[in-house]
Amino acid sequence: MDENNGDIETAERPPQLDLYEPLIGDKERAVANGNGNTNHLAMIGAKVSPIESLDYELIENDLFRQDWRSRKRVEILQYVAVKWTFVFLVGVLTGLVAFGNNLAVENIAGLKFVHSVNLMNSDRFVLAFLVYAGANMLLVMLAAMLCVYIGPSAAGSGIPEVKAYLNGVDTPHVFSLNTLVVKILGSIGSVAGGLIVGKEGPLVHVGACIASLLGQGGSVRYGMTWKWLRYLKNDRDRRDLVTCGAAAGVAAAFRAPVGGVLFALEEVTSWWRGPLLWRAFFTTAVVAVIMRTGIVWCEHGHCGLSGEGGLIIFDISGKPDNYGLQELLPVAILGVVGGVLGSLFNQTNGKIIMWSNGWLKKKGKFAKIAQAVIVAFITSVCSFGLPWMATCRPCPMTVGIPSETKCPTYDLTRNFKSFHCPANTYNDLAGLFFNTNDDTIRNLFSKGTNGEFEFSSLVIYLVTAYSLALLTYGIAVPSGLFVPAILCGATYGRIMGMMMKQIYGTGPMDEGVYALLGAASFLGGSMRMTVSLCIIILELTNNLSLLPLIMLVLLISKTVGDGFNDAVYHLHVKIKEIPFLEAHPLPFMSHLTARDGITRPLVWFSAIERVGTILDVLRSTKHNAFPVIDDNFDGQNDECPVFCGLVLRSHLLVLLRKKQFTERRERGGLKQGGSFSSTEFAKPGSGKGVKINDIDLDIAEEEMFLDLHPVTNTSPYTVLETMSLAKAYTLFRQLGLRHLCVMPKSSSEGQPILGLLTRHDFIPNSLLNRFPSLRQLNYQKVHAFPSFSSSSQP
């Protein structure tokens, strides 16, 4: 075995005649080399986990070609059938989970409210508070315990983790059965427990989990093996399934099938293909049918306390809204406010999480549960206590029923809450606080209710909800961000609407419409999506006439927010230290060459290699791929070594376990591997597959030889050593690679390959650590101009 430690020649460079002086001198290059420090840990949910890269490349070796050519037409049909069946199943299961989740939340929360309201009606206010707060704390505690003890990966929204997976980062347990169960139950607990959280993010994770579990290709342990499943045993098909799952999650959460597809496309995935768009569309169509069937079923009274709401959650359609030029200014202001408050939210929440992560790491699991319960207690105190600050207001007279003694919708969950108020009056603050989040949003969005809320009540609610949302997102329960964002945004939107009324008298636009635009602005300012948010809001509210205004608000709030910091999910990917590859390289990378990126010494195998050598290398390194070089053992006239390709660690392990070695250094060809079925080499699910400890060879076997030709991927992607790292990055990222070979520009060094680049070699921070002089460029801040990093390089 040979090692090439990738030293850069420093003496042979020609004298620099160029005006163009490279930024990186030879000296810095020499120092940087060997400075490679790669971090293989990231925060997944509430737990630090090891991570691996996924491999989306086609491994084209002889075995693959043989297998692929021998596939009959019927097998291709089977493959297509399996894929479509699975996305169908993803749609059905995600739809059912979302429906069940909805049912559970509305019934549990409904029960909680029924009991406390009954107690309040008999003036037993302390007991009512104890029931209310106790129920909330119990629900949240259960959710937190599930998260901490059974499925730590289920904490948080899960969208950053799904994003990371679809970017090519593989983490154990993030899509396991435990995680799925905890995510479903925990999400019910945290939402029903009255926290300012939504079920939308968790449902995205649930959809992805379901998809990933289906895509594991069955389970040998549980006897769930089926010949057809073998087609899905690769990372590409799993990626596609998980993408469809994420789309299904959003579609189910918002009952927004098209919005779901676009959310997956714009926010979650890193790669996208035409056929996938169609498959995702199919999945969300299935979700829509499931949801609609469920709703129709509920309308027949099967669903207990669950509301009767239709397919459109916050329907505010009706006569088209009119607006003129005088509305442009308040709308623009809303956009700016949303951008500022949204980015402030991202920043503050990030800081809180970083700080509490550090603190919790020392205190252990119990502290995490305590934190969640404390947050639940504070939330309960706020939502039960603050409505007492509101004055009781007389009910508006219902048209046509002047003698009606109750407020129009004076029941459990609708606009008007009596709380502690006497008959014929209502407590507007209780209508916001003492309600499920969905009903609060419905109240805020409701049209024709101008003046229903006091200005002061809205301000109190805004401050409280914003602060609670900051505290809540990050505790160890499943928690989504959409609902908090909509709550805050709708509140200040309505405040803006009231202020406009003050200024203009009766303007044409309703306060409910302002609330909707406010919600859009906060979503845009925090999440920074455009098309998908637009469609989701449209599908949530069914009011197309507002489309130009919604687009305007989203554009402004995104622009303002981008001026301050990153989108919230993106920020969380960074906080979790996930080695995420952005869509485009940072500009400083064009000052480095592919050769500069190499951090690890080259470890290669001879095309026909001693078994013992292979075993030693596999034990002593953690590399996942090794170049195979034909060093011309037979001494023919060919003098130069030939670069054959790459061989994967996993394939070597399969070969070693089969022990079909040859006595002499000779080509065995596929005959040697003839007894292998291609499925043995298919990539197993995360964390499965042959381990190095499974291999047990005696000394005689170690002295034998193994012909690597049949398993060598002869089509590895390569770059020239002089290629700028920025362009190598583009190649690596666009094609979803795991390994990229760096080739010499001349054969004078005798080595046909210089080294391998992997994901960690492209992470900006580790590059800047190795080449500190590039920091002075400070190009990184330019992300404020969002399109700069992508195409301003020309």
Next chain:
Amino acid sequence: MDENNGDIETAERPPQLDLYEPLIGDKERAVANGNGNTNHLAMIGAKVSPIESLDYELIENDLFRQDWRSRKRVEILQYVAVKWTFVFLVGVLTGLVAFGNNLAVENIAGLKFVHSVNLMNSDRFVLAFLVYAGANMLLVMLAAMLCVYIGPSAAGSGIPEVKAYLNGVDTPHVFSLNTLVVKILGSIGSVAGGLIVGKEGPLVHVGACIASLLGQGGSVRYGMTWKWLRYLKNDRDRRDLVTCGAAAGVAAAFRAPVGGVLFALEEVTSWWRGPLLWRAFFTTAVVAVIMRTGIVWCEHGHCGLSGEGGLIIFDISGKPDNYGLQELLPVAILGVVGGVLGSLFNQTNGKIIMWSNGWLKKKGKFAKIAQAVIVAFITSVCSFGLPWMATCRPCPMTVGIPSETKCPTYDLTRNFKSFHCPANTYNDLAGLFFNTNDDTIRNLFSKGTNGEFEFSSLVIYLVTAYSLALLTYGIAVPSGLFVPAILCGATYGRIMGMMMKQIYGTGPMDEGVYALLGAASFLGGSMRMTVSLCIIILELTNNLSLLPLIMLVLLISKTVGDGFNDAVYHLHVKIKEIPFLEAHPLPFMSHLTARDGITRPLVWFSAIERVGTILDVLRSTKHNAFPVIDDNFDGQNDECPVFCGLVLRSHLLVLLRKKQFTERRERGGLKQGGSFSSTEFAKPGSGKGVKINDIDLDIAEEEMFLDLHPVTNTSPYTVLETMSLAKAYTLFRQLGLRHLCVMPKSSSEGQPILGLLTRHDFIPNSLLNRFPSLRQLNYQKVHAFPSFSSSSQP
């Protein structure tokens, strides 16, 4: 200069021990080599034009690095400002054009109808026909003459051409000022002239034209040079602008801003980036604001005969439509019918165009105009003559006005047409035929009008419209396909609705809803889009409750259509023989290696080359890039040649014109090129730039030397010769390359590069011609299973 003709060694192969036998034998390889036949012509609009490839790669040479590093922060801001200003302008201009187009069509067509109806009311039917048919023929003739004599590239919808451009195919004139003017005027003529065409496709082309003209970086000829414009002088930024233009076109045509973005994303572009999504969204938001402002302006009566229609063209909102399980079967049937009729349309229309193209090529320009006029005449005869077959039907009594003597909307453009019928009766067939296309669609979609049309009238209209649409798309006028598709689809949808009524009695779903679903099914069956069609239909009709049904119909009709043939625009790309690169390689390509793809002998330059040699090569070849090899002229210890990178023909031409040569073979560095500004090397717009004939050197100059180092792109993308052509294709396509270098796996052949691959080397038909044995695989038909070709290879 050396030539390596890329022969494949046949003797040195080791004996085949493998079970895996390559499909391509050495013999076939030897024959195939040199068989390379590349076609550089394609049909653009109505004219055969030469084509070039666009270059989206960053050319990273010393000059570029120097320029880029010297850019100040303010210049980056300028660049960002220019980009956003331009997309803003694209939105404004496209919106204005669309609005003007609308106004012109409605006024011209309105005038035509006013005169003929007046004549008919005074029973002068023959004269009425002459006025009607004469106006139609005149309008169409003018449109055809403009197309044939001034802007041949403007014929047809233009979407295939825009698709081709965004795929990387550059054609002169496709986005010229002539084309723009002809497209606008011609589209008015053909739509106002009563043809069964829409203005949607042409507006996409118009938007792209506007964007491309703005992106030319000013014009030296017209003195429109501005320092800031230099940032846009590259194909990447032009591509982005054109994408936004296409989105703006759809947005303006349908008043569907989100649908426009998605249409550009799903159908038109081949590459897409996150920031682009946002910019396109901004563009379409601007379009929406412009359109809305125009509509408000029209409401004040400034627009003559133009209808008062709001932002939603075919608004059918109102109370949510109810549907149950019994509607699933008719909806599924509609999907199948749409798939069959849509794919039949594609097939037949393609055949008609191929046949008439061949015929017209011989007959010349006059024949094209004659063809258009004849089609206009036939259309006029049908739309004036066929309504006579209908029986006059009594007007339905308007509720509340029982004594009303006129039909409810008995005016020029609405549902009920009197035509030749006496008072209190109407001619239902005239309501379809004797109307603008938009009003016909509105009639078909209208709800609460069950039984307004006779079954027989609808059948007559369906057959006529379908046949006329087949004849019309392909004649030498600007013509869009959306409107014909909606017309046909809505008609059979309504027929289906009437049949359902017959079977079920009064079902809950309206005939107008069936018409909408029918239109969706025809669009899906012909154009094969999913998400974008769904959103466009939603934005056209503002009826969200139908979303699940629309999704279902689109999925079924696309599936059925895909079983028969390609999507219509894709088919036209093929008919036009545009070298379009699909998103994914065909499976047979994995049996070929990158080396097999090389068709042209390698032509390379020494790093410091004789001027005369460069000139000779540029004159004798048409290659656009040449490898630069440092063959070690100074005889140092380095013995192997070094592959430095690629140099572009256009950069060489600039260098040659500057005549800054050196006497001896020595490195000049950037000092030599110091007097060049980077803008001289920026890529000029299509068809501009230095030509080989501009270079005039004397014999002494030809004997001097030129150092190519400063202009050599040291970061060319490379692949190993053993890489399968399928994977090389993926690389080439995903990164939008123009040239791809093939590197040897071993240096024993002495050459550090084997050859270059270009777009034409990846075209399946030319590969199959060179390797006929691959035809037997017949993998191509597998496209019927849409996801197969993309990821079933694993």
